[in-house]
Amino acid sequence: MRKFWSKFKREDGQVMIIFAFAMVVLIGFAALVIDVGTVQVAKRRMQTAAEAAALAGAQDLPKTAEAISAANTVAKLNGGSLIRTTVKAPYQGNSNQIEVICTINVQYSFARILGFTDTDVSGRAVAQKNPQWAGEALPFLNLDDDYLANPKIVAWEKTAPGDFESLWPDDYNVYFGGKFDDHSKTYFTVDFADGITVTKGTVATVKQEIGYIYGQKKPVYIFSLSSAVIKSGKYNNIKNKDVVPLEDLVLLQVTFDSFDEQDKNLFLTTTKVFDINKGEYPTDYLTSPGGTSATIVE
Structure with missing residues (x-):
């Protein structure tokens, strides 16, 4: 046991x-x-x-x-x-x-x-940071100055009765243009994917914002009829709300020479031409932080 x-x-x-x-x-x-x-x-x-x-x-x-x-x-x-x-x-x-x-x-x-x-x-x-152009441009369309013949162009000028190279208000937006905003950042973006719509009249409501951009003293962009289209006279009798398709447009990089606020004329010098029909666009932005993207690289 x-x-x-x-x-x-x-x-x-x-x-x-x-x-x-x-x-x-x-x-x-x-x-x-x-x-x-x-x-x-x-x-x-x-x-x-x-x-x-x-x-x-x-x-x-x-x-x-x-x-x-x-x-x-x-x-x-x-x-x-x-x-x-x-x-x-x-x-x-x-x-x-x-x-x-x-x-x-x-x-x-x-x-x-x-x-x-x-x-x-x-x-x-x-x-x-990957800078990219996101439509930052002045809210005008160069209709008559052949930038290839002379890089000095005038925008917002009267080109025909009632035509002042102005864009339809729905085709552009302004940023940092308010009374209490930092006007060193003021810029416009233009919605150009479906072409650019023009309007009759001077659209004087953007005069102050244009003045802010002029005061920044740096290059900007503006859309223009291509040199060939300007020479053809295709848009000599443009009508209110006519749409200019991308095939007739180029994008110009320009510098401000002067701004006649009274007559609402912009005196510009063309420094570069982008053939947007061939997919040529600026690789960086010059007017605002609104057109940037970023990617993870590591």
């Missing part, structure tokens, strides 16, 4: 050892599944926050202070208030790139039993 109980106790002790070992293994698996899963979720969250922040900051480049501020704000919005954010702009000497690293501390649950308490998880992204 004593032998029987002695054997049972020995086996019971072995079972307890095996059970204890099994519990350690189970806890290890739980730590692997739960805590590692938590880390992976946090890593994806940090990567998303870093990419969103980098893209937001890139929009303000090369203005470093504004870019860093925007990146930090968006990082907190996407990653939460507990994240630590490191922003570098310019990145590696490139004024059009910004690096964002978002880090958060993850506290372990089951892994604490195995001696692990926490870990830092990070996401990193480098975004690049």
Whole structure:
């Protein structure tokens, strides 16, 4: 009888050892599944926050202070208030790139039993500003000045009875043109995808905004009939709300020579011609931050 109980106790002790070992293994698996899963979720969250922040900051480049501020704000919005954010702009000497690293501390649950308490998880992204032209142009259409014969052209002038090279109001928008806006940023965009619609009259309501742009002293864009179309006289008798199709248009990059505010004439010099029918467009914008995009490059 004593032998029987002695054997049972020995086996019971072995079972307890095996059970204890099994519990350690189970806890290890739980730590692997739960805590590692938590880390992976946090890593994806940090990567998303870093990419969103980098893209937001890139929009303000090369203005470093504004870019860093925007990146930090968006990082907190996407990653939460507990994240630590490191922003570098310019990145590696490139004024059009910004690096964002978002880090958060993850506290372990089951892994604490195995001696692990926490870990830092990070996401990193480098975004690049890709300037692109987005329709920024003066709200006029050059109807009569052959820019190939003479780069000096006059816009907003009377070309025929009632014709002042003006666009239909629905074809353009003005930005930063309000009384309390920063007029160093004033610009127009022209909706040209379906051609340009002209209107009779001088459209004097844009005079002040044109003055703001003239004061910026930098190149701008303006649509024009192509040289061949100007010579053909096709639009000598243009009517109100006539649409000039893209096939008859080019885009001119011009500089302001002067602005006659009284007679509402713009004296311009053509510096470059874009054949938009062949897909030629400016590769950068010159008038506003409205025509930019950004992409993740790392």
